[in-house]
Amino acid sequence: MSRVLLNARNHVVRKYNPFTHRGVDVLKEENKVADVIAHSKGVVSEIVIGKKQNLKAKKVEKYGNFVKVRHDNGYFTLYAHLSDVCVHVGQSVSQGDVLGRMGNSGKTKQTCLHFEVRNRKDKKRNPVKYLDQDFLIKEDSKYLHYRGFICGENCWQDLVKEEEQYIGVFGYKLGGIFIETNIEDLQFRVYKNRKWSPFVSVNQEALLQEKEGIQGFQIKSNVKLLYRVHVLDSGWTDWFFSTLFYENVLEQENFIDGIQICVRKE
Ligand SMILES: [Zn+2]
Structure with missing residues (x-):
């Protein structure tokens, strides 16, 4: 009916x-x-x-x-x-x-x-x-899909939709990030050449592409997300919370070759 x-x-x-x-x-x-x-x-x-x-x-x-x-x-x-x-x-x-x-x-x-x-x-x-x-109810459940721009190969990866997966190819600098999500207040930025980019809002343009590799990555949102980065020739950092972003400033000397974002993981 x-x-x-x-x-x-x-x-x-x-x-x-x-x-x-x-x-x-x-x-x-x-x-x-x-x-x-x-x-x-x-x-x-x-x-x-x-x-x-x-x-x-x-x-x-x-x-x-x-x-x-x-x-x-x-x-x-x-x-x-x-x-x-x-x-x-x-x-x-x-x-x-x-x-x-x-x-x-x-x-x-x-x-x-x-x-x-x-x-x-x-x-x-x-x-x-x-x-x-x-x-x-699905309307309320959060999702986040993302992909990375691989500098060495000069191309975007396929969209990653699974929580266990990450973006990036180890050994290659990550140059850009694209995010699609229904988390409406999510914003992110990247650190490069000792400077942070402006925050990119997913409702405007969830795409951040850099010709050179990025050395920092940050998310802010009132929704609690966990994320970490993989540092070239080093390994994964600890997990960061999107809700505590001022404490999570991550500025690496080295380049980043992987990023993992989790929506549901506690
Ligand atoms: Zn009509």
Whole structure:
């Protein structure tokens, strides 16, 4: 059954597209109109009413009448093109509570529900899997994938996804680091020629490439990560914590040829 339409199954009329349509449009089966319900427990954070169909609408006007709900896990859901809204801002809602009625307000050629899911930073996520199911606990579990740029071979390694693995090839200077992660506050920097680079945020550009080898590496995050570096012709350092980064300044005389980062290891 639908998690967003009352007593109905979802019939998708316009799919999610990461570039052109960052929501999903649904109707009740057999293209019928339905009441729109809260996907999960939460608090109504925003509503807009009084809008009509407007095929020239831009930006937020495209939504027409809409309801936005903030959920306990920090995620938001947004329900747009409604004809009626029957909740108010600040109202607590339970899963399945009616929020309004499907309509064609805003920029839509047909009556449908435009449904969006947004993360804690209000960034749109693919909502398709949530049409029929609860927020997955997986959303909260942390992952970190990374790769190294090997100076001697002048190339990037394959992405490392396993905790036991490390980046780098012993004997070759490590020249750059790329990190992809859902740890949103993670930042890192490298030390080279007696200078630290600026911190690189994973939300901007999680890529740090140096033509020459690096001699220090540092992560900061409120999420407790462990990391260590392998020093050329020497060996692994002790483990460092991302949360104690001022105490962890690691400036080597020698070059680094390996880095290992662990998300879960205690
Ligand atoms: Zn839509």
